[in-house]
Amino acid sequence: MELESCDIIKSQADWFNQNPEKTTSPESVEFVADLYRAIAAGLATDASSLKNTRAPFVACLSRSRDQLSQWRGYANGGYALGFEPELLESSLQLVTEDGVATPGEGDPYVAKAIYLSHLVGERVDQMVQDRMNDTIEAIKAQDSAKKDKAAGKFTDSVIEIVSTLKHMKFYEEHEYRIVSRCRESFFTPGSLGLIPRAKASYNKKAVQEVIVGPGAFAELRKASLERYFSSKKGDFGAVAVSQSAIPYREL
Incomplete structure (x- = not known):
């Protein structure tokens, strides 16, 4: 994914060279194009270290409530949780393995997956434009601290985009992701x-529904969940329990 982003950034350099009249400062086109290439090269060189020290942690969700490919690929006849989106996102926080909150930078957020290549290009282009002035200022000032800070902000912005990329063939999953930049806790x-x-933890009342997946003993599994949530209303609130509408059985 890092290399795909690098290719997109390099393509922006070519665009500047081919369309100087469309830039705000035509006289600096070559400088800006070279800057794009340098940023892409630096990101490619840094790719391995990014994976070890700055790569994000991701948990995947779906907007598709009851989809056969999701049950087959991920749940194997298990269960699907339905969340209230705003409450889920607002209550997300990192915790230790023992459940102690660790607030601060890197707290989880929810982002929509990007499947279409032209949307990726637009986001990368906008991100580069947003970070361009900081980078140019750092280069002109010949200030190594400013250069490092500008490079760090740029890398963070690239990782934020990379965290949402997925191949177009998975489009039917309508995926959302919980993303966090942090160190592992276990x-x-x-x-x-x-x-x-x-x-990470979240407010249990964000759980609005549990769907029992297609498979054996679905009615019994549904009844046991209803009994469980009836005894846990103080923790979860009112949770609807339903069965998948898919008539599918594992052979």
């Missing part, structure tokens, strides 16, 4: 080895 074993994790 690890879990998986097929890829030890997987770094960041723990």
Whole structure:
């Protein structure tokens, strides 16, 4: 993803060279184009370290309430949680593995996934424009601290966009993501080895619905959830429990 963003940034440099009359300062076109290329090259060089020290943690949600491909791909006949979006986002916070809040920079936020390449280009272009003045000032001032600060802001902006990219073939998932820039708080074993994790909490009353996935004993599973939430109204509030409308069974 970092390299895809680099290619988009380099394409902006070519655009400046080909359309000098459309820029606010035609006399500085070559300088700005070179700046775009330098930023892209620096980002590409930094890609490996970004993954280790600044890469985001992401949790995935969907706007599709009851979709067969989601059940097959992710839930395996399990359950889907339906959230009240505003309450979920406003109550998100990072916590330690023991559940102690760790407020501050890096707190989670909700972002919509980007599937269409032209939208990615527009966001990268706008981001570069937004950061251009800071970078030019730092270069002109010959101030290494300003240069580092400008480069850091630019990298953070690129990572913010990269965190929302997904291949167009997944468009039907209508994905949203909970994104956080932080250090891991614990690890879990998986097929890829030890997987770094960041723990977040949210207001339980943000849970509005639980959907029982297609599969065996769906009615019984629904009844057990209704009994559970009836005993936990003080924590969760009123939670609707329903069954998937999909007549699907694992073979």
